[in-house]
């Protein structure tokens with residue numbers, strides 16, 4: 502990125518940032534901002550290979566955050582934060598194991614915009630600043646559950662590259 506410091510982020514250049522795509526996917530897999538999506542059944546059904554009977558009008562939750570860390574659906578240990586998985590071993594993952602924007606008729610209508618915005622903002626910031634981990638004391642882990650999930654603590658130092 503550093504050698505591209507003065508380059509504008511034209512679309513072609515954004516498209517070439519394949520590793521950034523992987524990193525954004527990995528963030529959405531590792532810590533999906535929406536942990537579950539809900540559905541109301543329109544007819545009776547039974548979960549395959551189980552005794553679990555479901556009835557019309559039942560409400561079910563699809564646990565996005567559990568599916569994205571279920572070792573049955575990932576080749577590389579899903580507890581590892583490893584963006585490269587999307588280049589190779591986990592490129593063709595089960596599509597239902599990765600649902601940060603939901604799926605089907607009610608999937609997120611803003612997902613293309615969200616992905617694009619995330620990519621532009623991160624790429625633009627990386628052209629001008631360096632992020633430094635605030636360390637284990639400030640980044641003590643944990644999360645806060647609201648409408649979306651957020652880190653409980655977050656400590657990042659930001660250095661403007663002109664200062665380095």
Ligand code: HEM
Pocket residue numbers: 534535538539600601602603604605606607608609610611612614615
């Ligand atoms: C990282 C950012 C975002 C995440 C993780 C996210 C995630 C989600 C999820 C999980 C759902 C439920 C999907 C389902 O039930 O299958 C949803 C629905 C929705 N999202 Fe997003 N979203 C994001 C950004 C946005 C943005 C930028 C917009 C609008 C510009 C947006 C608009 C909507 C709308 C309108 C729905 C309801 C769709 C419906 O019920 O038909 N979202 N989103």
